[in-house]
Amino acid sequence: MTEVRVPTLGESVTEATVATWFKKPGDTVAQDEMLCELETDKVTVEVPSPMAGTLSEIVAGEGDTVGVDALLAQISEGGEAAAPTPKADAPKAELAPAPAAPSGGDEMDIMVPTLGESVTEATVSTWFKKPGEAFEADEMLCELETDKVSVEVPAPAAGVMTKLLADEGATVEAGGKLAVMSTDASAAPAPAAAPAAAATATSTGKDVEDAPSAKKLMAENNLSSGDVQGTGKDGRVMKEDVLKTLAAPAPATVQAAPPRAPVAADQASREERVKMTRLRQTIARRLKDSQNTAAMLTTYNEVDMTEVMALRNEYKDLFLKKHGVKLGFMSFFTKACIHALNEVPEVNAEIDGTDVVYKNYVNMGIAAGTPTGLVVPVINDADQMSFAGIEKAIGAMGAKARDGKLSMAEMQGGTFTISNGGVYGSLMSSPILNPPQSGILGMHKIQDRPMAMNGEVVIRPMMYLALSYDHRIVDGKGAVTFLVRVKEALEDPRRLLMDL
CATH class of the missing domain: 3.30.559.10 (Chloramphenicol acetyltransferase-like domain)
Known part of the structure; x- marks a missing residue:
């Protein structure tokens, strides 16, 4: 076994976040092929494979914070890997390393986690998976917003999203049900997953996964991947790309003046009504x-x-x-x-x-x-x-x-x-x-x-x-x-x- 460790990140930088894994356990890798991407406060760091072989284990998952020289994964030579290399044409759900499931798969409830002392409810902020989409164990399924913090809800096991029980914007209680999943990867309705992937490729013009921190920031500011110029690998949108987009002045547009409407109606057409986040509501209430x-x-x-x-x-x-x-x-x-x-x-x-x-x-x-x-x-x-x-x-x-x-x-x-x-x-x-x-x-x-x-x-x-x-x-x-x-x-x- 050969260890893959966090490289030197730069002067005075001691830790980073695992942004994306490009390989899964069981995948074959070539020497110097990119295995994953790390994000620090300032830059994105690519981690290449130190040898050719099979990725046998991922120790630090996406979203984990790791220090310099921390263990990221392990690579074995050719036939040492416990997991067989997935076929190139296998569907996405089959690529996820999942524990053996009973025949036909089991249904499993996805629950609201503990939210913190004296916090009893939260708002569903963003769903990262839709019904029919497959995911890996510990992959982020959705984000909840409480009065003070955002809470990420990871998948309890590898499987397929079956049904969402709480839509975005819904209020949920601690310990309540968020969704239902199946541990049987074959339960994924193929028609539901394919259009979603096609829509993503069409809207963004690229078939790459944006950084989790970038996704979160885009969701908070009503942006899509198409609104941001990605500078990561294969055009991947990074957190700093979103920050640059938000900081850039809005482009001026010149339009022919429409017929003058009454002042009230004209102003109303240029207004936007957005529901306050729970954090902003709490800030307002506590200050008052x-x-x-x-x-x-x-x-x-x-x-x-x-x-x-x-x-x-x-x-x-x-x-x-x-x-x-x-x-x-x-x-x-x-x-x-x-x-x-x-x-x-x-x-x-x-x-x-x-x-x-x-x-x-x-x-x-x-x-x-x-x-x-x-x-x-x-x-x-x-x-x-x-x-x-x-x-x-x-x-x-x-x-x-x-x-x-x-x-x-x-x-x-x-x-x-x-x-x-x-x-x-x-x-x-x-x-x-x-x-x-x-x-x-x-x-x-x-x-x-x-x-x-x-x-x-x-x-x-x-x-x-x-x-x-x-x-x-x-x-x-x-x-x-x-x-x-x-x-x-x-x-x-x-x-x-x-x-x-």
């Missing part, structure tokens, strides 16, 4: 509930970022070399907030009925914008972490947020939140509380401004800070003190090292 429940007030200050920027520039290369992660501004702000929360503990507390619950730990929420909406992953026990630990945790959570892979547990239990609107160019804003928390810090754009210092006007890189807080538990004095302590720590970062 926060405004209705908390006595929310915002206080402002500004911070001179000179010292933090100088310290970061001086040590960023050494920091990266030693810890394998870049030194960003967020770790400084996280440390500064932890320092301030120790002095003003009510900002790190919450109201429970008629009680105030003080937290003797800091679970820091880091708000992150994603294509589907705002999420707040939580870094537990951030007060016990080093700068490097915080940066690594933020990087890992940010990657999961962008890929829609955050679990409910990873977004619960926060005691304080930091929101950085500056990455989008915001100069000043008033963030809304993330209930049941009593405080949220808003960071903003760093901008050079003239400042009076020691009787002289100098140009300094300044940032406005905003603390929104629940006035029921935090007084004005506590809020102002909190912001002043954050400002002092950032303007003299040595305070953070000496706990001053």
Whole structure:
């Protein structure tokens, strides 16, 4: 047996996602023939076969996250393979490696998986398989959307989709039935599968499978493969191709002016009504509930970022070399907030009925914008972490947020939140509380401004800070003190090292 392992992915890149397998167990492969494609944050990496033989086992399936040098598959020489090589003209369902099924096949229910603590229902977002289509064990059948995260539903076994019990847009309960499948590959109605394949080939002009992450992003933005120029193998659409399409300005069209209709009718014809996603509905409801429940007030200050920027520039290369992660501004702000929360503990507390619950730990929420909406992953026990630990945790959570892979547990239990609107160019804003928390810090754009210092006007890189807080538990004095302590720590970062 010869092992197929994850190759070197590039400087500072430590993991990738298995996008597509071009071969299945039992397939013969030639030396240097492409076996699979891996996706990193920036590039797509093709993995060639190290030898000629038979692909005997796939260890990491499509969608799995793998590290550098992780085992992907095993290849055996000629006759060692346990699975016979499928015939070239075999139908797709016969190519899927499936466990032996009873004669005639068994029907099996596809169920809604556990959705997370206190989550009882979800919306069927996208079906990747239709009745009559064959699939392999663990292949993604559909995607569900809950209030916070997307949940992928894998196939429990190889087989054929028999019937969909919940259409896209339907609400389903945890443990409910989604569909019915058959473990007998011959149960696939040939007429149903063939037109679907023909339609795909006709609409896209190519008979290749797009990357799973690209499919998901296209579905979320109402795009089809024909709308995106693929740059992957054989014209395959990759995630970065979809992002480029979304970022490109819409082409201008020139049309002859139609006869002028009444204003209301004319405007109505140019409107589009789209149902809010469950995530967007939840964001709207929680933010409005926060405004209705908390006595929310915002206080402002500004911070001179000179010292933090100088310290970061001086040590960023050494920091990266030693810890394998870049030194960003967020770790400084996280440390500064932890320092301030120790002095003003009510900002790190919450109201429970008629009680105030003080937290003797800091679970820091880091708000992150994603294509589907705002999420707040939580870094537990951030007060016990080093700068490097915080940066690594933020990087890992940010990657999961962008890929829609955050679990409910990873977004619960926060005691304080930091929101950085500056990455989008915001100069000043008033963030809304993330209930049941009593405080949220808003960071903003760093901008050079003239400042009076020691009787002289100098140009300094300044940032406005905003603390929104629940006035029921935090007084004005506590809020102002909190912001002043954050400002002092950032303007003299040595305070953070000496706990001053």
